[in-house]
Amino acid sequence: MTGNELVEKIASSLSLTKADVKKTVDALFAEIGDAAAKGEEIAISGFGKFVPKKRPxxxxxxxxxxxxxTIKAATNISFKPAKALKDKLNG
Structure with missing residues (x-):
């Protein structure tokens, strides 16, 4: 699913304009990115956690x-799904 497809599905299910949903989705991902860049863990109940990890x-x-x-040190982000999401994926 692409970002545009996500926006379309949310807009149709909530009867909102695509422009408003796109602003919301963009703001959501920007906040997740900003928090991860600061080294913060982002936990979304029922969905999972985004965890920044430092690699030496x-x-x-x-x-x-x-x-x-020499491969330089880097920070990556990993995702740990919540139990509810795991259960949904595995039936």
Missing amino acids: ARDGRNPATGEVM
């Missing part, structure tokens, strides 16, 4: 040349 720098190899290189 490590050595790797350039696959083309075999040269050893």
